[in-house]
Structure formats: C-alpha cells, structure tokens
Amino acid sequence: MVRPSDKTANNRTPRELNRSLVLDLVQEHGPISRTNLARMSGLTKPTVSAIIEELLESGSVRDVGTESRGGRPARLLEFNDDSAAFLGIEIGVEQTVVAVADARGRLRARLDHPSVQRDPQRTVRDIAELLPRVLQLSGIPRKRLRGACAIVPGLVERPSGVCVLAPNLGWERFPLRAELSRALRMQVPVYNMPQAAAVAEGQLGAARGHASYVWIYVGLGVGAGLVVDGRLFFGMQGYSGEIGHCRVADDGPPCGCGRRGCLETFTSVMALRRAAEAASARSHVLAALARPHDVGALAAAALAGDEGARGIFLDAGAQLARGIAVLLNVLNPQLVVLGGELLAASDILIAGVREALPRHTVRAGDVPVVASPLGSEAGLLGAVQLAREGSVRSLRLVPDSVLQDSAP
C-alpha cells in the first residue's frame, strides 16, 4: 500500500485518514467484522464502530449478516459496489470512449465513438450525447454519478484543465474542463493520459504497493506518468513526463512538435511504420504485410520469429531506453511500466530496452521494466480512479493535489 507523505497526512484530518483506511480494508477484505477491522487498522474498536456507523449511513458499506465461529456472533460488513457510480472519458486519437464504473471502479458499461480531428467542440457534443446512452446501458441512474474525469493524449494545463496542445488530435488551447463540465452539468477534471494510466497502475496493476514508479505510453506518441513518493508528479503547470520530446538525434526525422530528432520519432507507431517500409526490401514477410504497416501485423511477424520485424522492435526498445534512462537517472524509481500499441510485442521491445539501458544509466540492472497488465484500458481505468478519488478517498494513492483540483 502506498503510504501518504507527511504533507498529505497533514492535508487531511486524522478522522478523514482513519475513515479512508477503514473503507479500504472493507473493500479489500470484506465481508469483515468490526473486531477484525480494528485489528487490521490498529484503531480502537469504538473508533472503528463510529466510522462504520458513518459509512453505513452514507451507503458506502452494508451489513451482510452475522458470522459465528465458536465465539460470539459478529456482524459482517462489505463494500457496497452500487453505492456510487463514476464516469470515465478517454479522448483518444482514434476513439473516444465514455464509460460508467461502479463504486469499486469496475467498468459497468462503455461506448466507443470515432474521434474527430481538429474539432474539440464536436468531441464535447459527442460525449454529451453518449452519456445518457452509456448510463442506460449500465443500468445505473444518473443521480448516482458521484464524479467524472476525462483524459486526453496531450498537454493539460493545471489547474485550469485547458488542453494546451494535443498534436495527434490537432487541438491547441482548448478549455476542455470548462466545456465538458458545462455540457455534462458536472465537474469534469481533465488529465493527460499517461498520468491517469499511472494512477490505475498503482491501484490495480503492476505498480500496486510501489511508491515511486513511472508509467510510459509507447504508441502514437511517447509520454510518461510519474509517481514520486506516492504522489503523482505534475510539475508547475502539469506538463511533466513529456519524454517523447527528448531530443535523441540532432539530425533526426521531423517531429509533430515542430523540432527534429525527438525520441518519439524513433520509437512510436509512425517510427515503426517507417522502419518497416525501409526494411521491406530486405524481408519477404515485411514486404508481404499490408501498407501502411500496421503495428499489430508487424508484432505478429516479430513474435512468429521474422528477424526483420524482430529487429524493428529491438531497435525501438533500444531507442526507448534513452528516454527511460533519463527518468531512472533523475527519479530513481522502483519500477518502470510500459503501455501502448508497441507493447503488442512486449517481450521483444523490453528485451531491446534491457539490452540498451546499461549504456545510458549508472544503475539500470536492478529496476524492473514490465508491460502493463491493464493493456489498452489503463488510461480509461485511470480516469475512473481519478473520478473516484474525489469521493471514495482511498489511501492507496493519495494525490491530494489532484483532490484539490477535482473538488466542485
């Protein structure tokens, strides 16, 4: 479990912290008795009982009868999955997803809709139209919605929620938070996709129990979500983690950001397509793959043993290692988690990373680099977790700076 930093603890009253602790325990270990909650939390029984009364009243927890094992019968409590619902919105380059999750953060329904380039107003209208349909699909009434969060593949200014730049969507300085909040008639905080994915990874995925880790998206672009000492790290305006635009070659290919030789021009879907085209003269398999080369087909060829396709993923991994090395040298994380389209051949990509890392860092050997078990849903699940943070207030990841932003 991620421990709150001192600052975080100071931002919440002890009562709030205890309440979060008890709620986390009920969620993880329920059905559970008050006695066991007291034992596991280290709180006194009267304190636990008072908190449970509050949680029963709010509906977050319910009484599910008695247990008697030898001694006196004890009332058992469990987390009420139906007590609240949360809205997660992912605006992707190709698809926009609107999803409804239960109080535990499990997806109950989702609707996918093709994204529209260069028209953020239209995207907001599409989302507003999808909302009642996805609620109907989930069977959850709108009045039970307790929070929402949207994510985008681009720079999000904090705390305004203005999407300053999303090159792959063709957006510039769009007030997404304000527009979505107005259209959906509720507060909709906005985050950058890898930041949200990092939150999901810490609560549900490979980074559970880790206080310092980085989550890196390697797909249409490259970007990182940074968790440092149990907190999401945003930087001054929220633009942290843009490792895709670290320059790795002075005379490299032009990048969407207007510069040349950025990391993402060497390790992204576009870079793989370019490499596959360049290599197709030398490989029958690559030549046989349809144009434009699709990453899934290329990954399948690599996994089937085609040396040309394998080499492309190994090279992409070796380039990615340069960006990862910067984060390892600066942040000294416990774990690196990778997600995104290039993970379709994760073992080969990661082998390329591992082979190259020692050339760029002083101590790389002991930091695990793993593929996200959450797959393509990492960002969306992160949006749901961030929507929940405003009301459920788990202690597992305590981004209090996030909470201040998402308070209505």
Ligand SMILES: [Zn+2]
């Ligand atoms: Zn760039």
